[in-house]
Amino acid sequence: MPCMKPYPMKCVPIFKERIWGGRTLQTAFGKPLPADAKIGESWELADLPHDKTVIANGPFEGRTVADVTQEYPQQIAGTFDFPSPFPLLVKLLDAQDILSVQVHPDAETCRRMGRGEPKTECWYVIDAQPGAVIYKGLKEKVTPEQFARAIENSTTADLLAKIPVERGQCHFLPAGTAHAIGGGLLIAEIQTPSDTTYRIYDWGRVDHTGRPRQLHIDEALQSIHFDVTADRLPVTTVGRLVDCEHFKVDKGHRSKGTELLLARGRMRTLIVLSGGGTIESQQAEPVEFVAGDCLVIPAAYDGAVAFGGDTEYLTVML
Numbered sequence: 001m002p003c004m005k006p007y008p009m010k011c012v013p014i015f016k017e018r019i020w021g022g023r024t025l026q027t028a029f030g031k032p033l034p035a036d037a038k039i040g041e042s043w044e045l046a047d048l049p050h051d052k053t054v055i056a057n058g059p060f061e062g063r064t065v066a067d068v069t070q071e072y073p074q075q076i077a078g079t080f081d082f083p084s085p086f087p088l089l090v091k092l093l094d095a096q097d098i099l100s101v102q103v104h105p106d107a108e109t110c111r112r113m114g115r116g117e118p119k120t121e122c123w124y125v126i127d128a129q130p131g132a133v134i135y136k137g138l139k140e141k142v143t144p145e146q147f148a149r150a151i152e153n154s155t156t157a158d159l160l161a162k163i164p165v166e167r168g169q170c171h172f173l174p175a176g177t178a179h180a181i182g183g184g185l186l187i188a189e190i191q192t193p194s195d196t197t198y199r200i201y202d203w204g205r206v207d208h209t210g211r212p213r214q215l216h217i218d219e220a221l222q223s224i225h226f227d228v229t230a231d232r233l234p235v236t237t238v239g240r241l242v243d244c245e246h247f248k249v250d251k252g253h254r255s256k257g258t259e260l261l262l263a264r265g266r267m268r269t270l271i272v273l274s275g276g277g278t279i280e281s282q283q284a285e286p287v288e289f290v291a292g293d294c295l296v297i298p299a300a301y302d303g304a305v306a307f308g309g310d311t312e313y314l315t316v317m318l
Helices: 024-029 065-071 073-077 107-113 144-153 217-223
Strands: 009-012 014-022 039-045 089-095 101-103 121-128 133-138 160-164 170-173 179-181 185-191 198-201 240-243 248-254 259-262 268-274 276-280 287-290 294-297 303-307 311-317
Touching (some): 039 294, 107 217, 170 240
Antiparallel strands (some): 009 294, 014 039, 039 089, 089 185, 101 179, 101 198, 121 185, 133 160, 240 248, 259 303
């Protein structure tokens, strides 16, 4: 197995224009958004067929995170058995308007239908305008027949749990959960590596051509877990935010002048929500980071994070 000097790898974002997006990713994080475009998503870490994250710094600059991890699985992932594709998708979302009502299938549904990739996700609310809401899960005792009728009558939202949200909350949404993100929200979305989305209802909206966006009613009705109600979906704000079979998410907060030791042993993905600092070790050159950055910290790396300001961050482990 070839040797390499591990170092924190900064990710080049992939921007996605969305009908509900805006410019907040530029104003909040300084993202270099393309001009005159409504950018709803910044894919910070991805390994999908047409979207693969490129490394922004160090000896591997210009290569994809997925390729480097497959070449050095033990040093970066901590195991020779690391799967492909890279089993994590990280996004920053700027929801200026409400997103469609949608659902992502679970693995069993994908097998049954013979297509699609399963997706479990969580939303960390970075910022929320007053009155912001999400739709998460169904109201009690909603049946497939009721839901199908509601789709026909354009009353789908009446059967979803409408949840007020605040900055600092993390909402976990397992595959099969009917959901929608409301307007006025800036979100860090952490999920399994899938772009399979079945759109159920789009609020009567049309795209730039004046046409309604495609819906996927049959697939959605096969994918929804009708027993998933809001009271069964946890909301967390501190410490370990998510602990599921696919990923673990921890929230951290450090003040200026403090340090955080990074011991080798497990790969981490660091999502910086505010502040900034420098990651240093004797193994590699220092790496500076700022709010909005996403970094992959190899399992074989050890060093220390020196925080240059009041910093909030998420750490994701597999």
